[in-house]
Amino acid sequence: MSANLQAVIAEDYIFNLREEARKGLYARLKQGLYPFKAPIGYLDNGKGAPKTLDPKYAHLIREMFELYASGQHSFRSLHKEMNRRGLRNTKGNPLCMHGIETIMNNPFYTGLIHIKATGQTFNGIHKPIIPTALFRRVQDIKSGKCGKKVSRHNHLYRGLFRCGLCDAPMSPERQKGRVYYRCQTSACDTKTIREDVLEVAIIGQLRTLIIDEDEARKLKLQWKKNQAISNQAEAIQSLELRIADETKRLKRLTDLLIDGVVDNTAFQNRERDGKLRLAELKEELANLPDPATEEANHMKFLELMKSLAELHVLAEPDEKRVIVQNCFSNRTVIEKDVCLEPYNWLREGQLGSSVCVGAHLRDTSRTIIPLLDILHGKQSGQEDDKGPLNRLS
Numbered sequence: 075m076s077a078n079l080q081a082v083i084a085e086d087y088i089f090n091l092r093e094e095a096r097k098g099l100y101a102r103l104k105q106g107l108y109p110f111k112a113p114i115g116y117l118d119n120g121k122g123a124p125k126t127l128d129p130k131y132a133h134l135i136r137e138m139f140e141l142y143a144s145g146q147h148s149f150r151s152l153h154k155e156m157n158r159r160g161l162r163n164t165k166g167n168p169l170c171m172h173g174i175e176t177i178m179n180n181p182f183y184t185g186l187i188h189i190k191a192t193g194q195t196f197n198g199i200h201k202p203i204i205p206t207a208l209f210r211r212v213q214d215i216k217s218g219k220c221g222k223k224v225s226r227h228n229h230l231y232r233g234l235f236r237c238g239l240c241d242a243p244m245s246p247e248r249q250k251g252r253v254y255y256r257c258q259t260s261a262c263d264t265k266t267i268r269e270d271v272l273e274v275a276i277i278g279q280l281r282t283l284i285i286d287e288d289e290a291r292k293l294k295l296q297w298k299k300n301q302a303i304s305n306q307a308e309a310i311q312s313l314e315l316r317i318a319d320e321t322k323r324l325k326r327l328t329d330l331l332i333d334g335v336v337d338n339t340a341f342q343n344r345e346r347d348g349k350l351r352l353a354e355l356k357e358e359l360a361n362l363p364d365p366a367t368e369e370a371n372h373m374k375f376l377e378l379m380k381s382l383a384e385l386h387v388l389a390e391p392d393e394k395r396v397i398v399q400n401c402f403s404n405r406t407v408i409e410k411d412v413c414l415e416p417y418n419w420l421r422e423g424q425l426g427s428s429v430c431v432g433a434h435l436r437d438t439s440r441t442i443i444p445l446l447d448i449l450h451g452k453q454s455g456q457e458d459d460k461g462p463l464n465r466l467s
């Protein structure tokens with residue numbers, strides 16, 4: 075055989091081998107199996123079996139996502155903290171910064187398999203370590219889409235207020251020992267506002283949301299009555315509709331690719347986003363609070379609403395932020411005026427009309443839980459000294 079022909083055969087042979095291997099890998103991926111080395115936090119179990127959680131590291135991976143999502147860490151400080159907590163790579167060495175970034179970018183931890191080289195995303199059959207919502211939150215913080223990036227100065231209301239005239243963010247700055255928030259448009263009529271002025275406005279507005287014993291009782295009754303009609307079924311139905319929509323959109327996306335309307339890169343990006351969104355909706359459906367917990371939470375919250383403003387005064391800085399974020403949907407500064415618009419469900423509570431119906435119920439369950447955690451902790455801490463809480467009523 076001529077050397078030339080040998081080379082051609084060899085080339086063909088290698089090509090076929092590659093083709094076979096590629097098909098084999100693809101088949102596994104389609105089954106939801108990851109045919110490569112397990113990412114940190116998972117263990118290998120042979121080619122035909124899904125990865126399982128590594129009892130040594132899986133919880134540390136979850137902690138790492140949670141720490142970053144808290145907004146209190148940069149990659150650098152997270153890197154330090156995770157090495158301190160004992161996270162190691164497969165060789166048993168401390169992770170490098172790049173290793174941390176790789177983990178934070180990998181949707182494998184939510185149950186998806188993303189192949190970077192081809193851009194494809196598959197539904198894995200391995201157990202997720204973190205909820206999709208947490209993963210998406212981390213992606214948003216990384217890309218700066220949500221204002222909770224770590225700043226060197228942890229100013230109290232950073233990222234929470236916008237200018238009501240030009241919609242620019244009101245950014246904190248320190249001047250002569252005082253904190254000011256400044257509209258970022260230099261020609262705007264809104265200039266700066268002092269932090270203590272904001273604080274007074276917030277407390278004043280919270281005071282208007284306070285309800286008395288009588289109103290609380292009325293609202294509780296009303297809420298129970300509305301609950302009897304049950305919004306749970308409505309919430310389930312709405313989520314199921316959104317899941318169906320998202321599934322349809324993903325199918326349509328494939329058609330768009332086949333028809334050449336979108337190119338491969340656009341397709342892969344949109345597919346990955348779509349699959350993440352879908353997973354998040356499914357999680358939301360699976361985690362809908364049961365009506366009994368929901369009711370208990372509402373009753374507790376209505377109790378706390380009797381002293382909302384006082385609780386804010388006593389709150390730690392991080393807690394104040396949660397209170398402001400969760401009570402007011404719109405937070406703007408217009409020249410020297412502070413405008414705080416309470417969420418509908420809070421306002422309706424105050425007016426004594428029907429509280430928490432339909433869509434508001436869903437708003438409420440999302441916002442009420444972190445608030446309850448904080449406010450309730452504060453209140454029980456104050457049990458020995460009822461002074462500041464009682465002064466209001």
Ligand SMILES: [Zn+2]
Nearest residue numbers: 237240257262
């Ligand atoms: Zn402005």
